[in-house]
Amino acid sequence: MSREDFEDAVRDALDSIPPELGELMDNVVVLVEDDGPEDEPALLGLYEGTPLTERTDAWFGSLPDRITVFRNPTLAVCHDRAEVVEEVAVTVVHEVAHHFGIDDERLEELGWG
Structure with missing residues (x-):
């Protein structure tokens, strides 16, 4: 799958998030990178930032949170x-959930682990 097609799959996954949740996402950017961190080469996605549930007044002015979807490990x-599109959708939902403060344990319980 080309990078452009992969980015389209990420865009489609973001578009599938219910508008009510999308409107609540605050100061977050979604990126596509070819490879994940060297210490976790099989990682499909990563959320970096402060979840909405943990933000205080001290958070104001911080750089945007980042959701990164890693192309090569996903491929x-x-x-x-079809499997790539499905996996990208699951990865995006998983990382967006972290933005909302949902941890890996709860995501596993919900079937999004």
Whole structure:
């Protein structure tokens, strides 16, 4: 899958988030990178920032939170385009959930782990 097609899949996944939740997302940027961190090369996505549930007045003026979706690790675990689109959607939901303060344990319980 080309980078452009992968970015389209990420965009489509973001567009599938209910508008009510999308409107609540605050100061967050979503990026596509080819590879994840060297210490976690199989990582499909990463949320970096301060979840909405943990923000205080001291947070004001901070740089935007970042959600990064990693293209090559995603392509490596998927067998076809449909599987990539599905995995990207799951990854985006998972990382957006972190922005809302939902931890990995709860995501596992909800089936988004």
